[in-house]
Amino acid sequence: MDFYAVGIELLKGIGFFFLHPLFYLLLLFTLFLGYKRVQRERNDFHTRVYDIVDDLLVPLFPSLLAGLLLSSFIIGFGIVIPIGVMVLSAIVHVVIMLTGQARLLSPAYTGGLTLLIALVLPEVTTGLAMVDRWISEIHTVHLGGLALLISLLMITEAFLILKNGSKQTSPQLLKSKRGKTIGVHEAKRIWILPIFFLLPAGPILTTEYWPLLNIEFSQLGVLAIPFAIGFQQVIRSTLPIHAIINNGKKVLLVGVIVLALSVLSLYISMLIPIVAIAAIIGRETVATLLKLREDKEVNMYTQRENGLVILGVIPRSPAEKMKVNVGEVVTKVNGIRVTSPQQFYEALQHNSAFCKLEIIDSQGEIRFAQTALYDGEHYQIGLLFVQLEQLPQENVI
Structure with missing residues (x-):
């Protein structure tokens, strides 16, 4: 093995990460959320609780660690994602950021929508050579690899919620339906993961036992691509750490179910759209059930007679x-x-x-x-x- 050549490829891949426009859009979106949080805290308490930059610093190390661990699984499993799919994923990320909702950057939504669009995207020609090549790549790759990637990202999301989601939750004042002032805690986080992918660029040998590599390309490069994992939860009936850990466990369960479906989809192609639908519906079900539970419970952060x-x-x-x-x-x-x-x-x-x-x-x-x-x-x-x-x-x- 030529370690020098491998090192050069890795450096090129890392350089591409910092050249990717999505990385800077995610940074700006994170800072925007931090700015809005500080504004709200000043309005509620006449002081900020945490600095704006904390929205970048708190998730920084967990993001890097999660990205490296996930990259090892992706390269180890031989998941090959062409540029066309990566571009489509970036477009989905940008559109979701326009909603201003951090929770919609969960890989269940971004990955699920990317997979569904890739499945129905017609093989058209635009007259632009680069765009036409990207569209062609989407139709030549085995989308079971993208389905597997979604499940791995969801499991990563669950562990990030469990380990980092309860750090520096933001206190907030709201008015209940009965007109009473209550307190809540809001967890809102964007993890920006650098994920290394094998990039197809010519024929590699077909493997009968692992369909992810069953494509006609001759060599593979390595690129680091920014992926976002968004998280948002409002807690008012218990301590933030308890509610957030409960959330993380449920997301982990959904991620494991989606993982099982995605592995099956590698061999049964008709299951690929089921993976996307299961990811979206499963993640939305978790969010809905947690919200309904909060609505039923007694508010913890209210004025009391004993203190x-x-x-x-x-x-x-x-x-x-x-x-x-x-x-x-x-x-x-x-x-x-x-x-x-x-x-x-x-x-x-x-x-x-x-x-x-x-x-x-x-x-x-x-x-x-x-x-x-x-x-x-x-x-x-x-x-x-x-x-x-x-x-x-x-x-x-």
């Missing part, structure tokens, strides 16, 4: 240093019982140099948290509660 439910903790604040957690209930501040944000800050002023909180934790047990306070501490001590201000009508749920 204040912590809706958010600002990073690098005294509250974070005290290891105060979302969902815990503050009952006393400096020995004074509190039941409203106004009472909380009034009690805080009784000792401007020190803060002692009596808290009921997630296990229902009382614990104490305390810290010294200094002039210029960020946003008081950094706790966010459900406020009583009138909310705009668009926040009605």
Whole structure:
């Protein structure tokens, strides 16, 4: 094996990733979502909770790791995706981004739509040599490989949700149908994965046992292509981590089912459209069931008679240093019982140099948290509660 030639091919593939327009469109879309989040947080709490750049940094390492692991499976399985299919996938990504919905960037939707369009796309000529070649490539590749890719991306999505989806969820104020102000947490994330693909460029030998390589090309190159995995979930009845892990497990189950169908589709071509439909319907069913469950449960982040439910903790604040957690209930501040944000800050002023909180934790047990306070501490001590201000009508749920 010529390791030098392999290294050159890998460098070319990585270079193509940074030249791909979709990569920069995904970056801009992620920053746009971060900007809208910060605007909302300032409107609700008069302060941002997380920086805009955190929307890029938090998913960065998990995205790179997931992309490399998925690439090893794709190359190991011999999945060959021609440029025409990649271009079609990029177009689907862009159209979905125009909706502004992060959740629709799930590979169940982007991959499922790409596969369905590839199946029904007529073999037409446009007069443009490059476009005609892309369309021709879509009709020469075994689309079972694309079906298998969708299932692997969905399983990757599930693991990203489980391991990274609950990081830095954003607190938010909404108005319930009964007109009551409630708090929720929103998880919204875009993972941009660099995925390496074998690129056909001439005849490779046909294999009877693995139909993915049953195409007429003579050599393979390597390209790194940006793929997005979008995730969005609103939680109001429990701690974010519990709801998000539940979501991830359900997505994993759907991904495994789609994987089984995609493996069968490698040998039974009529199952290929079933893979796309199962992916889309399965992912949408998970989202719908989780939303219906949230609607039925009691709101966790509301004002209570026995204290204040912590809706958010600002990073690098005294509250974070005290290891105060979302969902815990503050009952006393400096020995004074509190039941409203106004009472909380009034009690805080009784000792401007020190803060002692009596808290009921997630296990229902009382614990104490305390810290010294200094002039210029960020946003008081950094706790966010459900406020009583009138909310705009668009926040009605």
